[in-house]
Amino acid sequence: MSDIYLRVIPTDPLWQPTVEEAERTAAYVAGLFAGPGDDVESVTPVFYEHVTLIDAGQYMEDVSCPRCRAAIGLDWFWDLLRAQQGGQLTSPTVGDLNVTVPCCGSPLTMPELHFQAPVGFARFEVSAMNWTRHTWELSDEELATAGGILGHPIKQIDTRY
Numbered sequence: 001m002s003d004i005y006l007r008v009i010p011t012d013p014l015w016q017p018t019v020e021e022a023e024r025t026a027a028y029v030a031g032l033f034a035g036p037g038d039d040v041e042s043v044t045p046v047f048y049e050h051v052t053l054i055d056a057g058q059y060m061e062d063v064s065c066p067r068c069r070a071a072i073g074l075d076w077f078w079d080l081l082r083a084q085q086g087g088q089l090t091s092p093t094v095g096d097l098n099v100t101v102p103c104c105g106s107p108l109t110m111p112e113l114h115f116q117a118p119v120g121f122a123r124f125e126v127s128a129m130n131w132t133r134h135t136w137e138l139s140d141e142e143l144a145t146a147g148g149i150l151g152h153p154i155k156q157i158d159t160r161y
Contacts, residue, residue, distance in 0.1 A: 002058070005129055005159040006138070009122035010152045013051045013097060013111060016124045017150050022047070025150040026126050032142060033131055041130035048123045053081070053092035057159040059117035066114050070103035077113070094121055120157050126150075 008029060010017075017025070022045035033040035064071050082088060084095040097109045111121050126146075138146070138156050147154040 003130055003161050005057075005127050005157075005161075006131055007054055007120075007128075007157040007159055008126040008138070008143075008146055008154050009054050009120045009157060010124060010150065010154055012152065013094075013121040014123060015152050016047060017152065019045075021149065021151050022124065022126070025146055028146055028149050029126050029128055032138065033128065033133055035134060038133045039131065040128050043126065043128045046125050046127055048093075048125075051094045051097065051121050051123055053094055054120040054122050054125055054157050055092065055159065056115070056117040056119050056157060057161040059158060059160055060115065060119060062116040064114045065101045065103045065106065066108070066112050067101070067106040068104040072101060072103060072113070076102060097121060118155070118157055120155060125157075 008025070026043050026045045030040060030043040032038075033043075060074065062071060063074055063077050078089060080099060081092075081094065085091070085093070094110060097111065098107065099110055099113070100107050101113075136158070143154055143156065
């Protein structure tokens with residue numbers, strides 16, 4: 001059986017909230033699963049020491065260049081992360097967000113790449129595990145409220161493992 005996650009991350013990969021802001025945001029997100037028929041197994045604030053790939057798991061199918069729109073492929077992306085980790089992909093930690101895409105040679109940052117399913121890069125997330133809710137995506141208003149509590153704009157990443 002697979003697990004699904006709704007992951008809320010700051011839009012700035014380097015930014016981290018205070019512990020109090022993180023806990024208040026996690027409590028707000030947990031409350032979004034309190035309606036009739038809604039449920040969530042756990043909602044947890046997670047701090048990372050380094051910038052980390054917040055991937056989409058099974059939803060992660062392809063990556064393309066935002067400049068020339070060419071498909072780059074996930075193999076290139078995983079090879080890039082492996083190279084940053086000395087040849088092995090032992091964690092989703094990202095050492096350098098700067099990349100040069102192979103299609104047109106443009107210098108970009110990893111957050112600029114276009115992934116088929118949204119992914120992110122962050123040092124913090126609020127993770128809701130195995131949830132059910134009347135709507136899949138958080139609304140713009142819910143994201144804005146959570147971002148206000150957190151103290152920074154956020155985005156949602158959906159993940160299935």
